[in-house]
Amino acid sequence: MKKSNDVLRKEVMEAINWEPILDSNKIEVSVQDGIVTLAGTVDNYNQKKEAEHTIKDISGVRAIIDDVRVDLSFSVIKSDKEIASAVIKALEQKWVIPNHRLKVTVQDGWVTLDGILHWNFQRKAAENAIRNLEGVRGVMDKIIIEAEINNELEKLIVEKALKRSWILDIGNIKVRVDGKTIFLSGIVSSLLQKEEAEKIAWNTTGVWQVDNKLFVEFD
Template sequence: MTNTIEKTDVELKTDVLSELKYEPSIKVTDIGVLVKDGTVTLNGYATTYNEKREAVRAVKRVAGVKAIADDIEVKLPSSMHRTDGDIATAAANQIASCTIIPTKTITPTVREGWITLDGQVEWWYQKNAAGNVVHYLSGVKGVSNNISIKPKLTTMAVETAIQSAFKRSALFDASKIQVETSQNEVVLSGKVRNYSELEEAERAAWAAPGVFSVDNNLTLESFGFDT
């Protein structure tokens, strides 16, 4: 018989705060945590966009989190303030120096410290790399990755590649995840144990060549133990 164990909001808040304290890149005293019905709201401020990003990623690792509202504001120290022109130049240079990103395929635009990436690449990992190389730049307050992916493989080939990747993964149970594809658009359904597994399944789906859309309908299963 399986008994379901649900964390109370107080227990979940305690776990979230502990995970934030465990992450060395986060100044937890500047971040507030509110929990209601399993939804975690983060507020307060971070001194860099990377710190804000890591705070959200830390919460995703906590079992029992059903949803996350990210209200953290990036407040840059005066020493880190840069003009949009300086940030745009730095972003363009970072993208150009990344060897896995095809040259002259991505254009960064900066407004009030927020970078928007536009362009087209063949693989998801190239799009992901472009976002990763600019998110930690000094002066950046946020990143919108609008890069599109140009499909080259058939729908069946995409589905086969994703299912094979799931079966190889040691991070989640592939038998609990269903994959459907249509014109290089992927729909994931089924159950995973936590946000980290949900995110990893989506990452594996995006990593398949030719995928340009992933609709992640995975849900979190209840936690329990056998008696």
């Protein structure tokens, strides 16, 4: 049975309220046909990302629009130069990230990451490394993925990888491979499953791009 907007909004608010690092009084929630819009203000960028992550596995959430703003207290406001130095140091401490391939720019607390990496997990690790840094208001990811191994992707390999995930029903997911791009289509039952399928596809050797057209549909 499809959830009403009011029921889904209540569940989203309960999930946010349950998360210790979030203040539900500061986050506004609106729901329309499974699309959840988050607004309001939080104290740091990590809270902004956590609010989004917290509601991804709620049944009925088809998409999330994150309009939450980061309103830093005066005590944690840093200059762009200070933030840039902290970002570079954080990236250097993550051995999985070839940080010499990344360019960091900061403007008004917003960090932009440019460059070329071989794996998507390296791109995710780069953002995770800086999400807790003081003074960061947001991250703009302009990183390009170019696989180090130049080989042809195979549809069967991708499908087998998706089957190994216990949260996915591969029978409802279609895979198409064209050159260095993996195309995903079909139906999943949650936004979390949609992101899980994309994450698995990105782990395929040789992939440069994942086009995720999976549709979230719930009972």
